[in-house]
Amino acid sequence: MKAFLPFLAVIFLVLLVIVGVKAASLYFLFGVIVPYAALLTFLAGVVYRAVKWGRTPVPFHIPTTCGQQKTLPWIKQSKIENPSTTGGVVVRMLLEVFLFRSLFRNLKTEMHEGPKLTYGSDKWLWLAGLSFHWSFLIILVRHLRFFTQNVPGVVQIVGSLDSFLQIGLPLLYITDVIFLAAVAYLFIRRVAIQPVKYISLAADYFPLFLLLAIGCSGVLMRYFLKVDVVSVKMFTMSLVSLRPRIVPGVGTLFYVHLFLVSTLFAYFPWSKLMHMGGVFLSPTRNLANNSRMKRHVNPWNYPVKVHTYEEYEDDFRAKMKMAGVPVEKE
Amino acid sequence: MYNGGKIFFGIIVFLGIFTFPVYYNIGKADTTPKPSLNTPVINQMKVKHCVEPKAFMRANHMQLLNEWRDSALRQGQRDYVSSTGETYNISLQNTCLHCHSNKEKFCDRCHNYMAVHPYCWSCHFAPGKENKL
Amino acid sequence: MFCWGAKAKSLNAVGFPNARDWNPTEEDWKLPENWQEIFLEGMRERLSKYRSFRLFMDICVRCGACADKCHFFIGTGDPKNMPVLRAELLRSVYRRYFTKAGKMFGKLAGARDLDLKVLKELWYYAFQCTECRRCSVFCPYGIDTAEITIIVRELLNLLGLNIQWTMGPVADCYMKGNHLGIEPHTMVNIFETMCDDIETLTGIKITPSFNRKGAEILFVTPSGDFFADPGTYTCMGYLMLFHELGLDYTWSTYAAEGGNFGFFTSNEMAKRLNSKIYAEAKRLGVKWILGGECGHMWRVMNQYMDTWNGPADFLEVPKSPVTGTVFENARSTRMTHIIEFTADLIRHGKLKLDPRRNDHLKVTFHDSCNTSRAMGIFEEPRYVIKSVCNHFYEMPDGTTREQTFCCGSGSGFNAGENMELRLRGGLPRANAVKYVRDKYDVNMLANICAIDRAALTTSMNYWNPGMGVTGVHELVANALIMTGEKKRETNMRGDPLDMPVEEPEAEAGAAAPADKAAGGKANV
Numbered sequence: 001m002k003a004f005l006p007f008l009a010v011i012f013l014v015l016l017v018i019v020g021v022k023a024a025s026l027y028f029l030f031g032v033i034v035p036y037a038a039l040l041t042f043l044a045g046v047v048y049r050a051v052k053w054g055r056t057p058v059p060f061h062i063p064t065t066c067g068q069q070k071t072l073p074w075i076k077q078s079k080i081e082n083p084s085t086t087g088g089v090v091v092r093m094l095l096e097v098f099l100f101r102s103l104f105r106n107l108k109t110e111m112h113e114g115p116k117l118t119y120g121s122d123k124w125l126w127l128a129g130l131s132f133h134w135s136f137l138i139i140l141v142r143h144l145r146f147f148t149q150n151v152p153g154v155v156q157i158v159g160s161l162d163s164f165l166q167i168g169l170p171l172l173y174i175t176d177v178i179f180l181a182a183v184a185y186l187f188i189r190r191v192a193i194q195p196v197k198y199i200s201l202a203a204d205y206f207p208l209f210l211l212l213a214i215g216c217s218g219v220l221m222r223y224f225l226k227v228d229v230v231s232v233k234m235f236t237m238s239l240v241s242l243r244p245r246i247v248p249g250v251g252t253l254f255y256v257h258l259f260l261v262s263t264l265f266a267y268f269p270w271s272k273l274m275h276m277g278g279v280f281l282s283p284t285r286n287l288a289n290n291s292r293m294k295r296h297v298n299p300w301n302y303p304v305k306v307h308t309y310e311e312y313e314d315d316f317r318a319k320m321k322m323a324g325v326p327v328e329k330e
Numbered sequence: 331m332y333n334g335g336k337i338f339f340g341i342i343v344f345l346g347i348f349t350f351p352v353y354y355n356i357g358k359a360d361t362t363p364k365p366s367l368n369t370p371v372i373n374q375m376k377v378k379h380c381v382e383p384k385a386f387m388r389a390n391h392m393q394l395l396n397e398w399r400d401s402a403l404r405q406g407q408r409d410y411v412s413s414t415g416e417t418y419n420i421s422l423q424n425t426c427l428h429c430h431s432n433k434e435k436f437c438d439r440c441h442n443y444m445a446v447h448p449y450c451w452s453c454h455f456a457p458g459k460e461n462k463l
Numbered sequence: 464m465f466c467w468g469a470k471a472k473s474l475n476a477v478g479f480p481n482a483r484d485w486n487p488t489e490e491d492w493k494l495p496e497n498w499q500e501i502f503l504e505g506m507r508e509r510l511s512k513y514r515s516f517r518l519f520m521d522i523c524v525r526c527g528a529c530a531d532k533c534h535f536f537i538g539t540g541d542p543k544n545m546p547v548l549r550a551e552l553l554r555s556v557y558r559r560y561f562t563k564a565g566k567m568f569g570k571l572a573g574a575r576d577l578d579l580k581v582l583k584e585l586w587y588y589a590f591q592c593t594e595c596r597r598c599s600v601f602c603p604y605g606i607d608t609a610e611i612t613i614i615v616r617e618l619l620n621l622l623g624l625n626i627q628w629t630m631g632p633v634a635d636c637y638m639k640g641n642h643l644g645i646e647p648h649t650m651v652n653i654f655e656t657m658c659d660d661i662e663t664l665t666g667i668k669i670t671p672s673f674n675r676k677g678a679e680i681l682f683v684t685p686s687g688d689f690f691a692d693p694g695t696y697t698c699m700g701y702l703m704l705f706h707e708l709g710l711d712y713t714w715s716t717y718a719a720e721g722g723n724f725g726f727f728t729s730n731e732m733a734k735r736l737n738s739k740i741y742a743e744a745k746r747l748g749v750k751w752i753l754g755g756e757c758g759h760m761w762r763v764m765n766q767y768m769d770t771w772n773g774p775a776d777f778l779e780v781p782k783s784p785v786t787g788t789v790f791e792n793a794r795s796t797r798m799t800h801i802i803e804f805t806a807d808l809i810r811h812g813k814l815k816l817d818p819r820r821n822d823h824l825k826v827t828f829h830d831s832c833n834t835s836r837a838m839g840i841f842e843e844p845r846y847v848i849k850s851v852c853n854h855f856y857e858m859p860d861g862t863t864r865e866q867t868f869c870c871g872s873g874s875g876f877n878a879g880e881n882m883e884l885r886l887r888g889g890l891p892r893a894n895a896v897k898y899v900r901d902k903y904d905v906n907m908l909a910n911i912c913a914i915d916r917a918a919l920t921t922s923m924n925y926w927n928p929g930m931g932v933t934g935v936h937e938l939v940a941n942a943l944i945m946t947g948e949k950k951r952e953t954n955m956r957g958d959p960l961d962m963p964v965e966e967p968e969a970e971a972g973a974a975a976p977a978d979k980a981a982g983g984k985a986n987v
Contacts, residue, residue: 005571043348047341049521054337056514059730061766062837064599064607066865069839070792072807075846081865082839084792096603102528103603107861109531109891117537117894119861125528129603147351149358151445160447169396196527199547201573203564204525226389230440234362240351249385270564275604278522280340283515284605289839292796295769297331300512304731305478306738307637309746312717315638316647323648325673325716 003191006206010213010260017259021252030255031235032244038262045269050277061296064284070293084290096285100130125189132182135175136211138162139218142173146229146236170222180215183208207273210264217257227251363439371429381410381418381425392448395422422450427457464539464884466590466876468492469630474623476634477732481623487586492579498622499577503560505618510561515610520557522604523547529598529608534869535591538887546598546608549588553615556581586624589615591884593873594727594759595832600865612874617729625728629875632724636736640719641686647673647716653689654714657699666949669706671714674747678713679784681744684755684801685722685913688934694916696955697756697934700943704805704936707814707945708785712753718743721760722913726767727875734771737763740798741772751781752798756934758831758912759874761800765838769796786811800834802911805939806843809850815944820951821852823961824907824931826938827899828855829892829919830867831912839865844911844935851942856903862895872918885918886925893926900927907931909938 020026067078079088080095095101108122142162144155163171187208190200221227228249235247268274280286313320313327320327372378380387382394398420401407408420419425430436433456441448465487474482485493495501510517529546531537536544543549551573558565558574565574575581594609619625632642639646645653651673658669672678682705688698705712718739725732744752754764769775778797781790788807790799808814828848834840841864849855862868871889872881899905908919908930916932923930941954953959 039348043345046344050337050341050344053514053518053521054332054334056511056517058331058333058514059512060770062515062607062610063766064596064605064836064865065839066600066836067839068841071803071840071843072788072810074810075806075842078839096605100603102601102605103526105601105866106528107532107601107866109537111537115890115894117891119859125526129526144351145445147355149355149361152354156445156447159445166449169392193527195530195542195545196525198542199525199527199530199545199551201525202571203573226393228385228388229444230363230388233444237355237360237362241355242352270562272522272524275522275524277340277344278518279604281337281514281518282522282605283518284599284607284610289765291766291769292764292793292798293791295773295795298770299331301771304735304738306735306742309717309739309742312638312640316716319646319648320674320716323651323673325647325651326675 002200002202003205006202006209009206010209013210013260013263014213014256017256018252021255027246027255030259031246032239034262035239035258036244038266042265042268045266046274046277049269049274050281053278053281057299058283058287059298059300060283061287061291062283063287063289065289069289083288084293085288089286089288093280093286097279100126100133102285103129124185128182128185128189131178132186135179135182138175139173139179142175146233147240149237168223172223176215176219176222180212180219183211183215187212203272207264207267207271210260210267214257214260214264217253217260221251221253221257225251225253227254361443363443365437365439366432366435368435369429369431371431375429380429381412381416383413386413395426395450398422422454423457431457433457464591464881464887465587466626466628466878466881469623469625469627473627473630473634474625477637477735479623479625479630479728479732480621483623485623492583492624494579494582494622498582501621502577502582502618505621506557506561506614509614509617510557513610513614515607516614519550519606519610520554520561523550523554523606525551526603528601528603529606532598532601533592533608534595534597534871534891535593535884535888538871538890539591539884541591543584543588544591546592546602549592550606550608550611552581552585552588553611556585582622585615586619589619590626590876591888593832593869593871593876593888595869595873596836597832597866597868600836613726613730616727620729620732626875626878628878628881629724629727632875633728633732633736636720636724640715640717640739642720642722642724643686643690645686645690645719650689650714650716650719654702657689657695657702661699661703664951664953664955665703665945667703667706667945667947669702671702671705672712673714673716675713676747678711678747679750680710680712681718681740681747681749681752682712682714682755683718683721683740683752685757685760686720687722687913687917688755691917693920693932693937693956694913694934696937696940697916699955700934700936700938700940701755701801703940703943703945704814707943708808710784713747713749715743715747721755721757721764723760723763724875726759726763733763733767737768738772740768741775744775745777750779751793752778753781753801753804754798755801756911756913756936758833758914760833760913761840762833762837764796764798764800768798783807785813800840800843802840802843802847802935805936806846809847814939816851816939816942817944818851818853818942819962820941820954820960821938822854823954823958824852824938825854825856825903825905826852826907826909826933827858827896827905828863828935829858829870829896829908829910829915830864831910831915832867832869832873834911835865835867840911844909847935848909848938851938854903856899856905858895858899862891868892868895870912870915870918871922873914877914877918877921882921886922889918889922890926892919893922896923896930897927900930905930907933909933909935911935 020030065082067081069082070077070084080091083089083092103126106122107119110118142159145151162173162175190196231247231250238245317327402420410418410420468485468487471482471484481495483493533546555575556577564572589612592612594612596609599607635644636642662668688694723733723736725736775797780794781799786807793799868891872885919932937955
């Protein structure tokens, strides 16, 4: 059920746009209004969420340390896993964001007879996650050729590297394959691995189905059903130059793709996908373990009621004197 | 501790990345391609037509050319029967470029617009160019 | 599997709200009428005060990497003990009341109404998390279940729902200066007894000072260290070490607690208890503070104390009076961990050590959760152990250092009624100990945490009978050759030493410890 409803939702979205474009000819709605609205929602939503996080203070200095602390000069510090400087934190964050350092640690715990516990390396989630995110990024960068006059050299290089195997025409992009395979794996593990199935919510399946549908519609357009890419680019360029116009002959499939992407963008800020921004703000990763060296200030630190020494001595003066413990007041 | 400055910077970077196409194109000339059909051969045609209908060719020419290459070079088959029943000689040089002898003004216009770099010309000579070996 | 509910008298002692006697097994928890309102208002307040809380509610993708990392999940198999699920218990309430999707789509969006069943579930599982942070090491976003557990416990506290095993010590610590409620004259008595034992063992009479103004150093350690075996041996180790060094230091009966069970109830309570340490250091006019072996104590000292009760500008940056080493890494809190202090002493060859006195022991080291994942003390204790013991073996990868397992009883769970949970949670650690026991005949589990010394003793008795548990400074004390001491017949515990009899002791003492360290006596 948790997987089925999101599946239906994505099917519904696809049907909606097909009917809207084919039967009702709502080209302007699906081609212009929805994409603009989606992008604005995305930009404003992400900023809103980031500002909301930003306005919430970090009261305490709580890095998770994963290596030797800075200590005596002859003990080697683990400067990245347990950074004490901003530089170390930056490297730690870069590793986290670009290589999924923490996920790379993943272990598979197994209980055998005895009981006997074993811990084996388990890198599949890391591999699939990293493959998915990197191929998605490369695909996004490649798409810039639809959104720029005089396509920047970097975008062209990314495109040609991605297709260097020269399979078929139009050339097969390796990332298209990796993207679909990785998303499929991420879906399958959610239904096949029992604990993961147990923790999965509709909000976990929906983005996966959406991404799969986006990937499939894109692949269909490029490799199978073929759209006239020049018309597509004329249309997308009209969008980015803020002079939107409908270009005839781009095909329904393109509208499906565009609508699903719009849905993803609009959905993004209100969902778990915000981990994209959140990972940068995680106080267990982005703080240096230097709280003994430098005082961390809590903006809402307030005075609290304490049991003072004087009160304590009043309670125990006689006993303290009897035991020979010095007192302030005789 | 808020790290307001860093978050603000991050937001600016985020907006900068995702609105890149909007400001990147400001002031750039519109390069919407208009492939030219103005060649001597095409001008002489009474009914201007390609091997397949225009709409098909716009979307599928690369695939057709790929099939032509395999057919001519790997199977030695040089006849192509089009959807309208006419037979054409499978040859980039003698069929395609016979009419479209203006590569710069025909092929390149769209390819440049889309940043596509077909590898046709790593084997074939581009028409009108000196045959430098 | 649970601990008894907190009693009214303990809550009243520190002025906590909704104090009453209640029983978790009864249907009626005697909640205040507007308990939902209190809970949600508390949540709203904390969402605006803790970025960690808001962020960790928002960004979990439920990838499941944390699932099999929790010792309670491994030990109980209860799916709600997967860290992600533990957080979801509260996250579902967060969605229902604080996000639009949850308000609109309800159950479909993974949202739940805050009803009595949900509240009881939150209580049950908030007290099945030891805040050990192992899951946080593996989370791709660093989501720390400890943060969530801390918040849930704060919210439960607003409703007077705590456990007595935590609240009793909190109340005692607040009024009497330590968790165990040891009053000043009793504390002095206990130390006299320990010093008598030291005299029997070494022939040296030690007279520690209490609340002495003008001492250079204030020493603070968890009260567990002077309460019960085997912690007391570690405490005697401190006493012997400091005596041998001639350290100008004092104990305090007011700040007689290094640990902080307040940390397991609420941030505010933790701060209230912690305030005593700086206050006492100021009153006594010491130069800096030295802290004993403890786990969560050092999370608090490293990550919270300065923020709560600093700046400690009335103190000086810690400097070892023996070696002259300045502890730069404590230049703001002005508080040094004893293992850093001792490692520095050994490195400089300031201690006469005879590691053969520990030859009857094959030692492994348990990294405590908090010193590992909230500080990063890994090499110091290993260096010290290898300097005082000849037989040291590491437990397998995946169970040590930042990936270490909790003893099973951390964060205030060491209650007798909670035995099943503690033993189940202790299984992963015990199983790794069993591995080195079977492979290398390891018979002593060293650690630098007072709760470990208590909890692992129980856990080992069940899982690995015969396995000893010791603080590192007990091992140091075994090996420490004190000036003018008599020939040691036994170790700290009165067990006979497994030493070759013919060798004179003086010779062993001549071996410079610095050499041994450099030579690397690692047996692994």
